[in-house]
């Protein structure tokens with residue numbers, strides 16, 4: 029069970045968003061949870077655009093992360109789709125508005141890739157955090173787009189052959205995010221859900237900071 033991708037098929041090769049100042053991308057990725065990291069989270073899910081409230085300072089933080097050389101990959105569990113509460117189209121609208129609002133706030137606040145897991149918790153899907161499947165796939169999509177290569181098949185699952193992640197990192201507000209990041213083998217940071225990414229922005233950009241443990 030693979031993750032889903034915002035407004036594209038998983039194997040589509042879409043032109044990469046230019047890095048700031050025309051720099052080359054060195055291969056490092058900021059894997060970010062969405063709810064409680066970019067926008068205010070809710071135990072009842074974010075069900076429509078009206079419930080989407082971007083946290084203060086998030087657009088500037090994303091711009092800083094991209095200016096530091098990272099591509100941004102959103103990895104978000106969205107089980108309401110699997111529960112039949114709403115559709116992929118509902119989520120796509122929310123994600124599109126999120127990107128619009130970020131760019132309106134800071135024109136450099138690009139999200140390079142948005143992946144989501146539509147599966148219910150009891151599916152134990154590899155694409156659902158705490159498993160690292162979304163991070164595995166995100167890495168391969170971004171790498172393929174950067175080199176303009178096609179993807180025949182994903183290296184996916186518990187036997188994933190990890191690649192050099194450098195200073196890549198994962199940020200989330202929940203235990204499942206911590207597990208996903210640590211299972212993927214990147215620096216992993218837990219943020220306060222009321223502050224989101226802003227809570228840990230100085231830490232993630234301090235490459236001497238190895239992140240948090242479980």
Ligand SMILES: [Mg+2]
Nearest residue numbers: 061063064201
């Ligand atoms: Mg969250």
